[in-house]
Amino acid sequence: MERFERQIILPELGREGQQKLKMAKVLVAGAGGLGCPAILYLAAAGVGTIGIADGDQVEASNLNRQVLFGFNNIGSSKAAAAAKFISERYPDTQVNVYDRFLTVENIPKILPFYDIVIDGTDSFATRYMLNDASVLFGKPLVYGAIYRYEGQIALFNTGKGSANYRDLFPKIPDSGEIANCSEAGVLGVLPGIFGTLQATEAIKWITGIGELLINKVLFCNLKNHSFYEIDLVPSNEAQKNRPATLEVFLKTDYSVNCQTVSDIGWNEALESSNPKSSVFIDIREPDEIPRWSNSQCLEIPYGELEEKAELFSEETSIFLFCQHGIRSRPAAVELRKTLKRNNIYSVTGGVEHPDSPVKQLI
Numbered sequence: 042m043e044r045f046e047r048q049i050i051l052p053e054l055g056r057e058g059q060q061k062l063k064m065a066k067v068l069v070a071g072a073g074g075l076g077c078p079a080i081l082y083l084a085a086a087g088v089g090t091i092g093i094a095d096g097d098q099v100e101a102s103n104l105n106r107q108v109l110f111g112f113n114n115i116g117s118s119k120a121a122a123a124a125k126f127i128s129e130r131y132p133d134t135q136v137n138v139y140d141r142f143l144t145v146e147n148i149p150k151i152l153p154f155y156d157i158v159i160d161g162t163d164s165f166a167t168r169y170m171l172n173d174a175s176v177l178f179g180k181p182l183v184y185g186a187i188y189r190y191e192g193q194i195a196l197f198n199t200g201k202g203s204a205n206y207r208d209l210f211p212k213i214p215d216s217g218e219i220a221n222c223s224e225a226g227v228l229g230v231l232p233g234i235f236g237t238l239q240a241t242e243a244i245k246w247i248t249g250i251g252e253l254l255i256n257k258v259l260f261c262n263l264k265n266h267s268f269y270e271i272d273l274v275p276s277n278e279a280q281k282n283r284p285a286t287l288e289v290f291l292k293t294d295y296s297v298n299c300q301t302v303s304d305i306g307w308n309e310a311l312e313s314s315n316p317k318s319s320v321f322i323d324i325r326e327p328d329e330i331p332r333w334s335n336s337q338c339l340e341i342p343y344g345e346l347e348e349k350a351e352l353f354s355e356e357t358s359i360f361l362f363c364q365h366g367i368r369s370r371p372a373a374v375e376l377r378k379t380l381k382r383n384n385i386y387s388v389t390g391g392v393e394h395p396d397s398p399v400k401q402l403i
């Protein structure tokens with residue numbers, strides 16, 4: 042009781058609210074930038090059972106924001122490392138570890154056990170899959186997403202008339218349209234703020250405190266301190282592609298809907314390329330430096346790419362690169378669509394990547 046004294050004295054929470062938290066079961070999908078702070082504050086607040094699902098391992102580049110991990114965790118399962126962190130500090134929290142990615146096959150066995158789910162994942166395929174599962178199993182979903190200095194959060198699927206992810210994004214974007222943290226970068230505190238807001242929304246839903254973000258999306262931009270909300274109107278039209286039954290859900294291949302572009306690293310691209318059957322194309326503007334003088338590399342700025350790419354035979358693999366790998370991704374998506382073939386790649390990290398031959402020449 043002493044551990045929760047400061048929140049029990051909150052008039053709206055009290056012993057009753059604390060008991061509700063103790064009885065609550067929250068599933069956190071993804072123990073990454075959003076998931077880590079969410080898990081930490083849920084446990085600190087006294088949520089009785091937390092499920093942590095993630096099939097990934099800790100990398101050094103995660104440490105600026107995934108605050109449950111340190112250098113000693115590099116290479117370990119994120120779900121197991123997060124669970125260890127929590128169990129050591131809050132032995133009164135029951136932690137269930139799912140050290141695997143959530144999929145259409147495993148989520149029907151996991152989700153029904155929980156009261157609410159927090160989405161801390163980073164792929165469209167998973168976001169739509171989690172959303173559709175939460176509707177099918179009648180579980181509220183706390184949505185959160187971040188980009189560079191901005192983020193958004195909402196509470197979906199709390200019952201009849203409550204909007205879900207498909208009302209916010211009816212059309213699944215091509216994965217290349219929007220960069221993720223590894224391409225766009227992220228200030229570590231941003232997922233800290235949004236993961237904590239997600240935990241807050243879950244705690245409010247469990248205890249019945251305050252107003253919930255139902256049919257609303259909250260946005261925040263850290264650069265100019267703007268916090269604002271928009272209304273979200275549920276629509277039947279947005280729901281037409283959502284599997285209506287468990288049977289259809291189990292057969293849905295979410296990764297097919299999210300068209301993926303094969304990103305390729307410099308080392309793999311260089312190894313698999315050969316002058317007769319592949320070409321590297323620098324899609325930057327001519328004044329961008331450093332340049333790569335290599336017989337296998339052509340310089341075709343993004344704007345001229347579509348018309349000139351017709352010149353390459355179907356067998357030629359095309360490796361597109363730019364400064365950081367941000368423009369080459371949508372360029373590869375567009376070119377794959379135009380030329381109707383898949384042997385077109387975006388080289389991860391562009392010329393600024395440490396493995397890039399251009400960087401190594403400097």
Ligand SMILES: Nc1ncnc2c1ncn2[C@@H]1O[C@H](COP(=O)(O)OP(=O)(O)OP(=O)(O)O)[C@@H](O)[C@H]1O
Nearest residue numbers: 071072073074094095097142143162163167222223
């Ligand atoms: N289907 C899924 N089930 C469970 N966890 C998932 C699923 N898809 C993605 N995740 C996890 O969501 C987390 C998202 O974290 P975050 O956005 O911070 O990115 P990251 O993948 O850890 O790092 P980076 O994008 O920099 O490589 C990751 O740990 C990832 O493994």
